[in-house]
Amino acid sequence: MTQASVMPDLRYRAFISYSHQDKYWASWLHKALETYAIPKRLIGQTTAAGVIPKRLAPIFRDRDELASATDLGRKVNEALAQSANLIVICSPRSAASRWVNEEVLAFKRLGRSEHIFCLIVDGEPNATESPCRDAEECFANALRYQLGADGALSRERTEPIAADARTGKDGKTNAKLKLIAGMLDVGFDTLKQRELQRRNRRMVTITALALVVMLMTTALAVVAFRAQRLAEHERNQAEGLINFMLGDLNTKLQAVNHLDIIDDVADKAMRYFSSLDESEVTKDSLAQRAKALQLIGSVREEQGKLPEARRAFEDSQRLMQPLVARYPHNPQWQIALADSYSWLGMVAWDHGDLPQSLLQFRMAAPLVESVVREHPEKLDWLKHLGWLHNNIGHVLEERGQLSEAQKEYGIVLQIYRKLVEVVPDDRRYRTELGHAYDNLAGISYSLGDLAAAQGDASQELAIWQPLAQQDANDNSVQLYLARANAMLAKVMQARGQGSASVAALENSLTIGNRLLAADPTSTDVISDVASYSRGLAHGLRMNGDAARAEQLLRNALTIYTQLVAKVPDEPAWQANLAESHLELSRLTWKKGDVSSASASAEMARSLIGAVMQKHSDYSRAPPLLAESDITLGQLQMASGNLPGATAHWETALKILEQANGPASDPRLAFLKPRAVALCLLGKTSEATPVIAKLDKLGYRDAQYLQSIDATPCHSLHASRDIAVSAEATTPH
Incomplete structure (x- = not known):
């Protein structure tokens, strides 16, 4: 029986084994795992670890859950047998623990050695191999040696799979994500990227929220000193809240991903507000209550409890709306109301309700714009405005409203240009400016504005290059630099600048391989290297190599x-695999192997067809499926099968029309296959306006030119002469 079939029958997702001297770590890990919201796109997928669930609960935390058991050993073994994974909290204390060693042995005897994961919190792994360092060893014996055929530990060493939570190593957040990635059998970067995206989306709002909550201490301190007007229990609650905020909040809230802290803040605040007499409810306390509700909502949203999150944000919004209407010049309250709208937009976005998400973001934007106009010196509020317009742009782009999205990205660009101008040495602002150019380059390319796309990609490259030189060890900047080169290469290829495109992709691949050598487990880098390799292969094929x-x-x-x-x-990886098979088809066809070329094209069509069935709104799928049918038709024609070729080309046109209607889609991805299919079918009158539009856009892709020149449409465009001169054009 495979692991995938065993997993659903097990009671626990994991068993945490630890020394009771490390109880703090066990408690933290237990809560961190059970409250972790698995990315929606992963839920339901099948990996070697089974079907990915919505939650990792329940997690078994060994002896604490068996305190009343009379036969502790038997109960522990039963719990181990019902656990899909074993997580060992590793420290010198656990390495010396008989319990921990026995639990690891028992789990190995179940045949689940590959599902043992370690969390290093103290000490050193394999310290016993160094003289006089036995006391530092953090791995129990059962972790360091393989199990023999007799069920006892052998002398053969093994290297445990470990995440390192120590300072200067992975850190708590990355260690947690590495453990979860191992338990689910997904790439660490799949979870890390999601964590970064969500943190970036939440950072501005939560940071502003934390600052306002800290200001609550001042107001509540006044309440604490009004002893004559407050009952004793009210004063105690106020003082308790003040102490909590000045203590735990002040020292811990900087780590904005600590849901337990934020949850505690909100809970304490709401209990205080509930205790107030009606005569003590002021406009300030209402605003503070709204902020506490936003804290509650932010925690629920991070936990994936979207209905509860939405209710909290709606309650906050209802409190803030009349306050802002009555006091329209209070900037903090305007920002607070904007935050309520923004959070509701995020919840709707997470729920897939793009129209509602767009509505909420657009209700927030005028409030922040008003505050920024009145307080231009407040750079954090200006950055907040950039974040809002960036989100609006992404939602519009997802909805296919590309021109509107382009306008929003233009606003974002202007905001970060200003921030960089005011604070030129701020690396964060320059990074955001690079992302702004990247957004614009991508959408300009999709709309066919190739000159603008090349300009934006060049500007993006000019930002990443000095940042990479300033800190050669900043791998995230190196990653962005490689991607910027690839974006520029994509645009130059479309403009007929084949040699320059190949050179840019060579740069991307060099950087990608260097990053891969530094971290061979990074899914993002691995995927990027594959993308650069495929793109470079296309360019080299067109150049004859x-x-x-x-x-x-x-x-x-x-x-x-x-x-x-x-x-x-x-879907993206399936589409990339399909595109790679399609490129292989063209390469093997060029070598004269029509049979292998047809098999590769069929494989591409099958893969992308499966994507369309599962992800009907995935925009890359229709044009790629059409490209597959066009290539299959060309191969049928090469084999002398005209009816078969015609059927494939007609199918390609039908796919494009069904995806976007009879009118020509403005995106290059749709225009190119439409033009080629019409030309191959001899429908020159219908092809003429499409080709003319591509010519006007400056589209000079070599593959496209070859396809058109082999059809009755060869005289309809002037692209080849222009392409020769474009090849010599240097990017600006």
């Missing part, structure tokens, strides 16, 4: 095949 093109393409196919096997329902 078929041998190296095939080598790079085989590497890309291997990587994407492994990624898809790991996460079968990730």
